Amino acid sequence: LARGPDSPLPSMGDEWRDIRDGVLRTLPQLSPQLNALLRDMIAADPARRPSAMDLIQHPLLITRKRTRPLDKDVQAEVRAIELRAAKLEAALQRLGQDPDQIAMNEMPVVGSAIMTRTASSGSSRIEV
Known part of the structure; x- marks a missing residue:
């Protein structure tokens, strides 16, 4: 496969035996x-081959998309939301109320979506 899609596979000759033995000539x-x-x-000894985890973490095989950091604006918005949530939880605790036990009937989320929490079950759902 590394030779390219138009290259024929080696016959059962010397090149095939080399590959089976883990010998790969340099591909220029x-x-x-x-x-x-x-x-x-292609190491002949399977114990010497990289694991699947080794391969997906190998610098040559990591794609840009997977490693690209979040946009700075998005990161700033996430930090702001986390800060507001922490402040609200601290205020509720100062009032002697457990934030997890408070029934919030309507709590705005992003845009026009509304998060509703059922007091009896504590479950949440988002309505758009």
Whole structure:
């Protein structure tokens, strides 16, 4: 597969035996780091091969999308909401009320959505 989609698979000759033995010739179109990773992945001894977890955490295989931090505006909004929630909980505790036990019939969320909590069950749902 690393050779490309148009490359035929090796026959049962020397190249096939090399791959089965974990010997992979350097592929010049790939970086030295990727060549090394491919060699590790086809190691003849399975104990020497990287695990699936090793592979998904490998710097060469991590995609930008997965590592991109949240937009700064979104991070600031999240921090502001967390701060407001902490202040509300502290105020309720000062009043001697347990925030988890208070029945909030209507609590605005973002936009036009409303979060409603049922006093008897304590469950919540969002209505738009």
